[in-house]
Amino acid sequence: MNQQIQETFPAVPLLDLKATYQEMREELETVVINFMRKTQYIMGPEIAELEAGVAGYCGVKHAVGVASGSDAILLSLMALGIGQNDEVITTPFTFFATAGSISRLGARPVFVDIDPRTFNLAPSELKARITSRTKAIMPVHIFGQCAEMDLISAIAAESGIPVIEDAAQALGATYKNKRAGSMGDFGCFSFFPSKNLGGIGDGGMITTNNEDHLNLLKSLRVHGHEPGRANYHNHIGCNSRLDTIQAAVLLVKLKRLDDWHNARRANAALYDSLLADVPDIKTPYISEDCASIYNQYSILAEKRDDLRKILTSRNIGSAIYYPLPLHRQACYQELGYRQGDFPNAEDVCSRILSLPVYPGLTEDMVKRVAGTIKEFYRL
Numbered sequence: 001m002n003q004q005i006q007e008t009f010p011a012v013p014l015l016d017l018k019a020t021y022q023e024m025r026e027e028l029e030t031v032v033i034n035f036m037r038k039t040q041y042i043m044g045p046e047i048a049e050l051e052a053g054v055a056g057y058c059g060v061k062h063a064v065g066v067a068s069g070s071d072a073i074l075l076s077l078m079a080l081g082i083g084q085n086d087e088v089i090t091t092p093f094t095f096f097a098t099a100g101s102i103s104r105l106g107a108r109p110v111f112v113d114i115d116p117r118t119f120n121l122a123p124s125e126l127k128a129r130i131t132s133r134t135k136a137i138m139p140v141h142i143f144g145q146c147a148e149m150d151l152i153s154a155i156a157a158e159s160g161i162p163v164i165e166d167a168a169q170a171l172g173a174t175y176k177n178k179r180a181g182s183m184g185d186f187g188c189f190s191f192f193p194s195k196n197l198g199g200i201g202d203g204g205m206i207t208t209n210n211e212d213h214l215n216l217l218k219s220l221r222v223h224g225h226e227p228g229r230a231n232y233h234n235h236i237g238c239n240s241r242l243d244t245i246q247a248a249v250l251l252v253k254l255k256r257l258d259d260w261h262n263a264r265r266a267n268a269a270l271y272d273s274l275l276a277d278v279p280d281i282k283t284p285y286i287s288e289d290c291a292s293i294y295n296q297y298s299i300l301a302e303k304r305d306d307l308r309k310i311l312t313s314r315n316i317g318s319a320i321y322y323p324l325p326l327h328r329q330a331c332y333q334e335l336g337y338r339q340g341d342f343p344n345a346e347d348v349c350s351r352i353l354s355l356p357v358y359p360g361l362t363e364d365m366v367k368r369v370a371g372t373i374k375e376f377y378r379l
Contacts, residue, residue: 012365014317019360044244058181060207062214065242069168069190070097072204076186090138091121092325093345113342117285123151141170144295149183169295181207203246263359264294274370297357319354
């Protein structure tokens with residue numbers, strides 16, 4: 001059956017990393033070979049160069065390379081001294097690392113329901129969740145669209161609570177012309193290969209405008225040792241350096257990032273127009289205050305699972321981000337949340353479906369995806 005699908009329907013993968021690689025194959029391979037020859041494998045000069053490049057791109061003073069997007073969140077929490085019995089407010093509709101990093105430090109994730117249009121944390125729900133134990137608020141810029149940062153920041157400032165932006169999916173996204181990672185005390189990014197700026201393995205970055213935070217983060221990523229004094233430790237940190245080879249590759253890709261964003265936006269606009277007359281789906285809502293980078297193009301679809309089966313049968317890739325909100329995950333049952341506590345997140349999880357939107361997608365491929373969806377709904 002799989003061979004028959006391949007022969008009948010040309011593939012439209014959810015993501016095609018090979019196309020990106022081929023686009024810059026010679027430059028990437030030259031960079032990797034030169035890196036190997038220099039043998040500066042750990043904390044080479046490319047790290048500082050990438051940090052400066054990302055800081056400038058985001059419009060912030062500082063950036064710190066770390067081992068992953070998950071560690072970017074973890075180290076930001078550690079830099080704030082968050083630990084046992086503290087609370088961090090965030091969204092239940094996100095990748096697990098958002099809440100998992102909170103839990104790893106012995107703190108408690110406190111969830112707030114999402115806006116049903118943007119899928120981001122709803123600021124209207126925020127104040128009611130703040131307690132004397134609240135040590136941070138962590139909005140997530142889901143799918144590449146920024147949360148309503150003015151309202152979130154204002155509420156946080158009223159209570160003197162720092163804000164950590166989980167911008168893992170949003171490098172280059174803007175809210176009121178301010179880039180993701182520039183609006184909170186910390187901005188956390190991922191360079192996982194599927195991201196708009198993806199490496200050839202794991203990698204992450206933290207942005208900040210605070211020099212004290214900068215110095216602490218630099219210490220925490222290398223086991224908390226004093227700058228320039230190996231084996232003397234001021235803090236209990238961890239091993240979370242960004243690999244130099246990742247920085248070298250990302251420097252090549254960073255130059256193309258805005259072009260890739262624009263290609264994704266063009267593909268999203270084409271989907272929007274082609275699917276506008278399908279009453280059983282909702283295309284992504286993008287706030288007028290935001291410019292999304294479309295890390296995902298995610299629709300809400302009736303009969304979602306049946307639609308996905310048809311797409312798969314036509315050799316069209318898709319994914320469900322995310323099938324179960326965090327408050328319903330087995331490992332978080334001890335938090336005491338129940339079905340119905342966050343109805344917007346629960347509804348979105350039951351209908352969300354992400355379609356191919358990567359830069360190498362052709363117009364014909366987008367039309368085939370949209371045509372298959374319209375055929376499913378008999379339009």
